[in-house]
Amino acid sequence: MTDVAELWSYLSTTPLIWLTTTTLAYLVADGVARRLGQPPWANPVLLSVLLIAPVLWLSNTDYPTYFEGAQFIHFLLGPATVALAVPLWENRETIRTSVAPIVLALLAGSFVAAGSAILLAHAFSLPVEVLLSLAPKSTTAPVALGISEAVGGLPALTAVLVILTGIIGAVTVTPLMNLLRITDWRARGFAVGVAAHGIGTARAFQVNPVAGAYAGIAMALNALLTSLIVPVLVRWLV
Amino acid sequence: MLQTFGLLLGCQLLGEVTVRGAGLPIPGPVLGLAVLVLLLSLMPTLTEQLRPTTTVILANLSFLFVPAGVGVIGNLQVFSDDGLVLLFILTVSTVLSMLAAVGTFIGVRYVIAGRTT
Structure with missing residues (x-):
């Protein structure tokens, strides 16, 4: 049990876990949307948020901590524009x-x-x-x-x-x-x-x-x- | 791919520096977009080199909005009192704006086409 706790306390201080979570959530959301033929209501942003929110809630992670990892994705909005x-x-x-x-x-x-x-x-x-x-x-x-x-x-x-x-x-x-x-x-x-x-x-x-x-x-x-x-x-x- | 990424970042940087320096009311990346259009007009062959990477980026534009989207969940308390009213206003206002834009676009095209034929 202490091993898991130790691993978590290590992971939760690196950006890796939230970067990975965000990427995986989007891949699942986008995959589901594509499978359904991309109907308007299956919006990939909305679906991703709905997948990530319970994970943050269950792991008791606040938004600034999440954003330390997710900021690398957020940053790409500039070059994408x-x-x-x-x-x-x-x-x-x-x-x-x-x-x-x-x-x-x-x-x-x-x-x-x-x-x-x-x-x-x-x-x-x-x-x-x-x-x-x-x-x-x-x-x-x-x-x-x-x-x-x-x-x-x-x-x-x-x-x-x-x-x-x-x-x-x-x-x-x-x-x-x-x-x-x-x-x-x-x-x-x-x-x-x-x-x-x-x-x-x-x-x-x-x-x-x-x-x-x-x-x-x-x-x-x-x-x-x-x-x-x-x-x-x-x-x-x- | 890396060349394309470098060029996109370079245009953004130039945009940010100009916007800050001149105190313009637009975001740096939007000016960076204008810089890249200018660059493409000077070197049209560049388009072919950029396209593979920019196509992938733009096809996955939704991905880049996920972190900001999660921020909405974290900030829902600012929404609490008037939440439903705000959702109603956002929906009506967004639909009205799309109707105004699409109606004007089609209408103006129709008028222009009528005049030239």
Whole structure:
């Protein structure tokens, strides 16, 4: 028994165990999603979290300890964002012919994302700091946290809202677009990239490479636009 | 693969340094993306070399969001009081935003196509 305890006290101080757990959980989640034909509700991020959470709870591990191992995966979000340049460049011809739809859909999606969140928070008379934390929820996490802090929100709450928004967008986009009979992969991808940032973009790449490229463009442009419009919307609507 | 990874990191670093230096309101990696597009426009043959690695990275983009996703579980107490209302707002607002974007995209394309034919 002491051997197991000793082994655990050693393992729990190295990043290896949580790095391995995260990788294995994702492989299982992704394997299950693929086996089922990647239905929208079997979101690999959501499934992985549901697998890892009980392990952390049972082993009495707090998030900072978990993150010491998982940070190596989290760090790769940076180079992965840069990697979006490749599909963007490969789709440059079709992008060149859809500059007007891209710009206007970006404005519409971005204003509605922030504006509707603010108005709904008002309607439910949520506390002001919760409302301010909601406003940047559709943009990529580092930008959203910066905006939240700048307008007086709670960055910790914004972090949760951003991830949930991504999962909600990734889960709802396929049924929504099928219901509306939208077959244009550019439009479908762009919409989920504006509304649900990187997690939406990950779903778009799962479904179609063109949708993925357009989701990537939308996510990158929305990071810029949201940081410009949220402070203005907050002044108008709050 | 390593060359590609080095190039991606280099672009990100250049992006981070520029963003910090100039105080821009965008994340470093997004500017790094723009730097790489510029680089590809100068050296189009680079695309072929990068593609194998970037395809694998982007196909597994979900994996990279798992640590942040687990953070949601750890932070659920910030959510406690208004949890259901917030979930409702997030869902409605996300769907509305997708509808606005997809409607505008298709609508503008339709108008442009109508004008040119």
